[in-house]
Amino acid sequence: MKIRTVGAGLTAVMLAALVGCGTRAGQEGGEAREAREAGEGRLSSRTLQGRWWTWASTEPERTNPVADQNGSACERNQPEDVWFLAGTFGTRAKRTCGIPAGMPIAFPLLNRVGEPADCAGFMRTAEGSAVLDGRKLASDIYEGEPIEVRSVAGNPVTGTDGRFTTIGCGLWVQLPPLEPGRHTLTIRGRSGDFSTGVDYTLTVDAASG
Structure with a gap:
């Protein structure tokens, strides 16, 4: 686990998962990118x-999805319009997770928060891959932009x-809803001396009705 300073005395953890290929989203104007993503039915980078x-x-550590080793925390606090997946604090994990039908999925391959210089250095060496059912996924690259975060004590x-x-900033994947049934997702990532990996089942x- 790597800790970085965030603003005036706050701290944040560099999380993981990672990248394969993708577009340089950070080079596209923020408003233009958000309009494009909205038109594709995706969350904008800031919102995501x-x-x-x-x-x-x-979530506290006991039920935190990033600290989760087996998927038991996968369903905690999931929103109604997207299903989030998490990386790890620098370890390897194998997780089994059930997902409702018709739910788009989003997750970071590698991500962090901090000062602009922190993100610049972090993204310079970020690399990795995400593979779904044997198919390598494309990812979006967010070089760094202001976001608002709400957190609770003890997380x-x-x-x-x-x-x-x-x-x-980070390397991100957004997926449309998957077909009902079983899928495998393998995430690997590295930035500098930090590495992570998750094997998801x-x-x-199945859709109701």
């Missing part, structure tokens, strides 16, 4: 990062509670 970090930092992700604005429920 802010919501994911809030989701990850609203192992930010180590603080309250609302704050910081710079978010995802079971998507």
Whole structure:
């Protein structure tokens, strides 16, 4: 686990998962990128990062999805319109996770929050891959932009509670809903001396009715 300073005395954890290929989202104007993503039915980079970090930092360590080793915390605090997956604090994990039918999925391959310089250095060496059912996934690269995060006391992700604005960056994947049934997702990542990996077994429920 790597800790970085966030703003005035706050701390945040560099999380993981990672990248294969993708577009340089950070080189596209923010408003243009958000309009494009909205048109594709995807969350904008600011919305995605802010919501994911809030989701990850609203659980104590015992039930935190990033600290989870087997998938038992997979369903904690999931929103109604997207299903988040998490990396690890620098270890390897194998998780089994059930996902409702018709739910889009989003997860970081490698991500962090901090000052602009922190993100610049972090993204310079970020690399990795995500493979779904044997198929390598493309990813989006978010070089760094302001996001708002809300966290609770006792969480192992930010180590603080309250609302704050910081710079978010990372390598991200957004997927449309998967077909019902069993899927495998392998995530590997590295930036500098930090590495992580998760092997997911995802079971998507059959649509009701």
